[in-house]
Amino acid sequence: MEQFVVIGCGYPRPDDIHHLARRTCPGAAVVYLDDGLIVSAHARALTEPQALYHRTDLADPAAILSAIEGTRARLGGIDTTRPVGLVFGQMSLEQLTDPAPLVGGLVAALPAGHLVITHLGPTPTDPDTATAAATVYAKHRLRLRPRTHDQLTTLLTGLEVTEPGIVPATEWRPDTTHPPVTASAAC
Template sequence: MLRPAHARVLDALLPLDLDREYGPDDPFRWVGKDNYSIDQEMIAPINVCAPGFGASVRAGHVFQLRAVAALADRGVCQFVVIGCGYPRERNVGSVARSIISAASVLYLDDGMIVSAYGLALLDTENRYLRADLDDPYSILAAIEHTRLRPGGIDPSRPVALVFGSLVLERLKDPTTVIAELVAAFPSGYLAATHVCTDADTEADTVVNVATVYTEYHLTMRPRTTAEVAALLAGVELLEPGLTVAQDWKPAPTTKSGEASERSSLAALGAWGGTQ
């Protein structure tokens, strides 16, 4: 029996166009194009028990692209996306290369179908490999695999590690994954988002979402702000620190959103003297 998958559920949670403002009755408000009816079936009770959750996930996803642009503006030209999900028209590679045309981007994910889509749909300037996202050594092996190849990742230069949306919430031990990856590179940056139970005034809604995930045999572990901060203890957080995703250097047109839409925290950190 077909079950929901993390990457497809994320796709169903995100709108087709991240930049478009959808009306409340728009049938495509929270439906991407790379998901099945079973994934939308799972989203239905989430939209009932936590109607702002999709907007919160979207805000976290948009933060990642803003963070990549900010890093590229600093001259960072190497990006590793850990748990990238299905390719979208606007992604880490397209954002980074709009600023640095020669930027190197490596996409990693653990899903077989996601990998097939990635290999087929991403342009030839991107690299896409499968890796066990719970295993930092599998991630590092994938990065090493590209090192001597054109457009590969050079560990001796600053590397930006970008954790995909709703990835840290499903890892068994994200603290170890982050710590091992940071320790493996002399310098770099880390961009991450995480669903939080105390970032808004309706924390129970996030717990309800986690319950829906469990009912559909998927994992989503929301954490408190203190717990998320502990995950990032190995990096120095850049301004404005760990904050609600909508509040991380927002564009002038960014709306703060209702309380239930503000459950995704976001942070950009650095280590090894990079600032």
């Protein structure tokens, strides 16, 4: 994968996708999208070659696609005729009651071979824990919409979910030389 679009990027960090992607593909192009005015201004001030930041409506597939297309003229940007890795991060899907139209709209508009990554986790099995976690998020003006495994599977309808499937990030191709640290919304 040589091109990535990060939807809901949040503030820039030292381990952002473009840094990680360039470890294996030095020419990787990355577009970061966020709807926060301050986040976008801060991110644009730190723009690096082939890491572009745009402010756009994260709930609107057409707006996202327009922002992606608009990057072609700048530094080569994202070529939507080639595979594009979609990374849903920083609570971007949590803000939506039903994220399926967003995911489906983007997947339908992009060529086969894309990758969808998110850090959504399934609802804790204990309803009280899920409610408590959502309450903590709400106190910080964040929205947490815990979703069941079935809801997450439905969200990825039409995509091939590779092994090991929908699992906590620590179980995805784990590094067995270091024990995993498991975190969840239930922390």
